[in-house]
Amino acid sequence: MSRLDDFIRRMTAQKLLLEHAAGLIAGLDGPAFELGLGNGRTYDHMRQIMPGREIFVFDRSVSAHPSCVPDGDHMIMGDIRDTLQYCHPRTKTKIALIHVDLGTGDATADLAKADWLAPLLADHAMTGGYVVSDLPIDHPEFERLESPPGTEAAKQRLYRKRG
């Protein structure tokens, strides 16, 4: 299988996993976080599959397609490690779904990132809220859920904050 084959499989699985997560939070009140805007594709998909839900997007800079950039209130620019600690005045409430799209492709760099990220996720996520993450989340407040059928190829894994 070429990297192109693998990539198509992974993107398709990621899309299904996000749609699954959107279904899981249908009964939860609270915004969503998108950590890593990138080119804005998954953000665009999230806002389509969860219409009406507020989505805050975090990234160091904006390099997305102009049609996929959130408004100024919902685009939180800066080093995510810092902004996640100080964004409460803007985000206000606990978060129903956090999509982490910060993987670097280097396993060690990913471990280091996941290490500082996990406590911040625990701080923001509501009890019973969900995280879809391409970084491994190893934290006592989160349990990993099984990926639904058809999403096994995704790099992202599904977690739930324990009640």
Add this chain to the structure above:
Amino acid sequence: MSRLESFIRRMSAQRVLLDHAADLVRGVPGPILELGLGAGRTYDHLRERLPDKEIFVFDTHLMGDPDLIPDRHHMILGDIRETLGFCLPRIGEPAALMHNDIGSGDDIHNAATRAWLAPLIPPLMAVGGVVVTSFTLDLPGFEKLPTPEGVPENRYHFYRRTMD
């Protein structure tokens, strides 16, 4: 349709396209020219589908997975607008396949690229060689081929060199 969905469709179409191109040029002598390495995914796909062919890749810089970067001889680094016209001594013979992956979603950008790119292509292609491109190119001595099923008609274009 979200941009994620349209991206997945585009990548899937690109795979159909490259597989079709590989079938067309399997018997044509000459290397493959890949314009734009990017993340290296289509380069990887081409080397998997055409393992016997040499692939030269052109880009201004390297990014992505080190496993997907060609060796020094086959990675032609620099502004493609400049390197393409001078690559023949290195590639050795006219190419069997050129995959132009430097198009963008912006028509103006594509028009500007088309203007300098098209005249550079004919001297680099073997008779029977195929050019796959995301925007139309004016290529004298080439015939336009139909796109394979599963690929949107106006999104990608196939040209085959018919004469010297």
